[in-house]
Amino acid sequence: MVEVKPAIIVMKHTCMGDETLDLICQGVEEESIPWEILEDPETTAAKLAYQAALASRLDVGIGVGQDGVIAVHHAALQPEMPLMASGKNPEGPECVMLGKNAARLVKGLPLSV
Numbered sequence: 001m002v003e004v005k006p007a008i009i010v011m012k013h014t015c016m017g018d019e020t021l022d023l024i025c026q027g028v029e030e031e032s033i034p035w036e037i038l039e040d041p042e043t044t045a046a047k048l049a050y051q052a053a054l055a056s057r058l059d060v061g062i063g064v065g066q067d068g069v070i071a072v073h074h075a076a077l078q079p080e081m082p083l084m085a086s087g088k089n090p091e092g093p094e095c096v097m098l099g100k101n102a103a104r105l106v107k108g109l110p111l112s113v
Contacts, residue, residue, distance in 0.1 A: 009052035027099025049073035
């Protein structure tokens, strides 16, 4: 049996580029939480984020949808109700903040706005 390390899973639609992912992961890394990127053909950020949360041993996932929306989800929430989501194609600081908030959720710290 393969042991999966504890990490926030960042799940992106297969056609999304790396610049947004780099910014999200920078936010996660600022909080010293490990992350892992996976690809999936699912198109919506909320569904990707929920799948990522279920796949993560930390129960927190981030989804980057085909339309550029980013969602942060927790495995204990309803699948269609992410904790937070951006608009389409958010600017760099918002991408970093979403990654940071996912990590702060893991740590049990207040979220940034």
